[in-house]
Amino acid sequence: MAYTEAELAEELKNKKYEFGFVSNFDSDKAPKGLNEDIIRLISSKKNEPEWLLKYRLDAFRVWESMTEPEWAHLHHPPIDFQDLHYYSAPKTKKRLNSLDELDPELKSMYDKLGISTEEQKRLTGVAIDVVVDSVSVETSFKEKLGELGIIFCSFSEAVQEHPELVRKYLGTVVPTNDNFYAALNSAVFTDGSFCYIPPGTRCPMELSTYFRINDAQTGQFERTLVIADKGSYVSYLEGCTAPMRDENQLHAAIVELITMDDAEIKYSTIQNWYPGNEEGKGGIYNFVTKRGLCEGRNSKISWTQVETGSAITWKYPSCILKGDGSVGEFYSVAVTNNYQQADTGTKMIHIGKNTKSMIISKGISAGKSNNSYRGLVKVLPKAHNARNFSQCDSLLLGSECGAHTFPYIEAQNSSAKIEHEATTSKIGEDQIFYCLQRGIDEEKAVSLIVNGYAKEVLNKLPMEFAIEAQKLLSISLEGSVG
C-alpha cells in the first residue's frame, strides 16, 4: 500500500470529519422506545429461535433494574432511552447475488468510507462485514474462508446457520448483568459479526467489520463474537464511522472473544465515530463492553485500539487470563480534542498460573477535552507467578485539556510481579521550533511528534490500518496547536 507523505499533506489541507455524510437509502425502522414488544419485534424480524428471545427478555428485565454507572470521569446530560429507535435496517428488495446488484446509494457510501469492496477484495485480501445501523449488509470472502472451515458472517446469519455455536458462547464472557450498557445491548442487539476459527487453523487474511451509524435517532447495538479454537489464529479489525448530526447518538456494543488452548486472537479497532463539532455539539456516545477470555492454556488475546472519535468514550477492552500461561495485551492510543471526553483503559484479570499481561496506553489530549486512563490489574490467589507491565503515558497539547490516570492494582498472590510506569508530557515548543527550522510546518510537525509518541501502539496494527490510524491522528488534532 503506497501512501506518500505528500498525499497525507494534501488530505490534511481540507479534512475535518470526512465521514459526516448521510446516505439516503430507505430504511425499515421500529418505532421509538424500548419495551418488551420492541424486543419481540426485533427478535421476530430476525426470525430468532425462542431461546434467544428469552435471552433478550431476561436481559431487558435485568437492565430495567439497573442504573447508569456514574463512576467514570465523564459528564453528559441524561440519555432518554425511550427516545431512540432500537431497530433500523437499510431496505433491500431482494437478496443480492453479487456486488453489482448492491443499492447504488449503499455502494456509494462504501466508496466514501474508502472501503470500496471490490477494491478491498482485489488489493488487500481483507474479508469485510459491513454493519449499517442495525443490520449486516454484506460479507465478502465467505466461500474462500468456508473451505478452511472458518465461519465469518453476520451475527444474524450465525443465529440461523450455527445456532449451536452462538448458544454455547453468547454471553459467556460478558454476562447480561455485567453492566448497564451490556444489559441493554443483550436485550436489543440487532446485528454484528460472528467468527469461528476451527482447531489448528491460521486464518489466512485479516477479518474486518465496518460499523456505520446512518439513521438519525438510532442507537446502534452490535454484538461481536469471535471464537478461536485450539491452536488457531485470527487477526480481526474493526472500523467505525457515523454522519455528523447535531444530536447525540448512542452506541453500545459488546465484543466477546474466546481463545482455547494455544490459540490467539489479535483484535484491532480504529474508532472514528463522529466526535461532535468544535463547540461540543453532537457526536456519538460510545459505551462499549469488550472482553476476551483466554480459556485455554498458553492462549493469547491482544487488543489494539486507536480511539479518535466519539463525543464520549467509555470502553475497557479486557482480558480474563484463565488458562495457565495465557497472555493478555492492551495497546491503546486515545485522542481527545475540543470537548471530547474519553474514559478508557483495560482490565487484566489473572486467574491461571504463569499468566502475563502487558498494558501500553498513550493518551493525547487537546482543546478543552478530558482523557482518562482507567485500568485494573487483578491477580487472584491461585495465579502463581503472574506478571504485569503497565505503561500509561499522557501527552497534552495546549493548556485547557486534562489527562487523568486511574490505575487499580489488586494482588492476592504474593508471587505476582506488577510494574506500573506513568508519564505526562507536553509537546514542547522546542520540538515544534526544531521542526520549523528544518522547513517542516506546524501541522506536519505535530503530526510527526504525535505519531512518534504513539508509535509503539501503531506498530501493533496491521499495515493498512496503521496508515489509516496515522492519518486519523493528524486529522483529529488539526489546528490544536498554536
Added chain:
Amino acid sequence: MLTIKNLKASIEGNQILKGINLEVKPGEVHAIMGPNGSGKSTLASVLAGRDEYEAIADEVTFLGQDLMELAPEERSREGLFLAFQYPVEIPGVSNINFLKAAINAKRHHQGLEDISAKDFIAMVKEKQAMVELKSNLANRSVNEGFSGGEKKRNEIFQMAMLEPKLGILDETDSGLDIDALKIVSNGVNKLKGPDRAFVVITHYQRLLDYIVPDFVHVLFEGRIVKSGGKELALELEEKGYDWIKEEIGVHN
C-alpha cells in the same frame, strides 16, 4: 547573501541585541565570538525566527528577501539552516523520516516533487559518510538517547542533507571532545563552497583551528564591538575578553 543593519532584539523586556550590523557574502565564513551572555545565541535564534524574541531592524535581508517577514519554516526552505546548540529529542520519529519530511517540504517550496526513495537513500549514504555518522544513528529516533557529540554530528548530517545557502552553527563545539570536534569541522569544511556561507558562533577559539574563518566578529553586550580577520580569534585566545572590554572602555 545576508545583510543585517541595526538589529535589536529583546525578550521579556530585556534588550539583548542592541544594534547588530553584519554583511555576509556567498562563500564566506564568519565567526562570531564573545563572552557568555553577550547575545550570540540570541542572534542565531532571531535569525532562525524564534518568536519569543521581539526583534526590530533597519534591514535584515537574506538572498534579497526581507528575512523578518518570513516564517521560520520559510526561512529554512529558502536555505537558512541553524545547527542548534541543544538539539531536541523527538521520541519515536526516525531521523530518516524526519529528514525526508524536511527535504520534501523544501522541494515542494521549490515546486519539485517528493524525492524518490532511491535518490533519498543514495543521499543519506553519501552524507552520512561525509560527516562520519554511524548508520544506526540515521535510523534511530531524532536525537533520542544520542550522546552530546552524536547530537552535534547529527546536526551537521542534517545540514549536509538539506544543503542550505547559509549555515549558522550555534556553539556546535560546546561539549565536544577533540576527536568529535575534528569530525564535525571536517564535515563543515566539506560543505564549504562558493555559493554557501557560514556563520560560526563560538565561545572558544579552538573550533576556528579547524573551521578557518574569513572574518571574526566580537559580540559584547549586544553589539559587535570589533571585527577583523582570523588573527583576531588568536588574539582573543591569548588575551581573553577583558582586553576587548578595556579597549572599548568597559570596566568590571
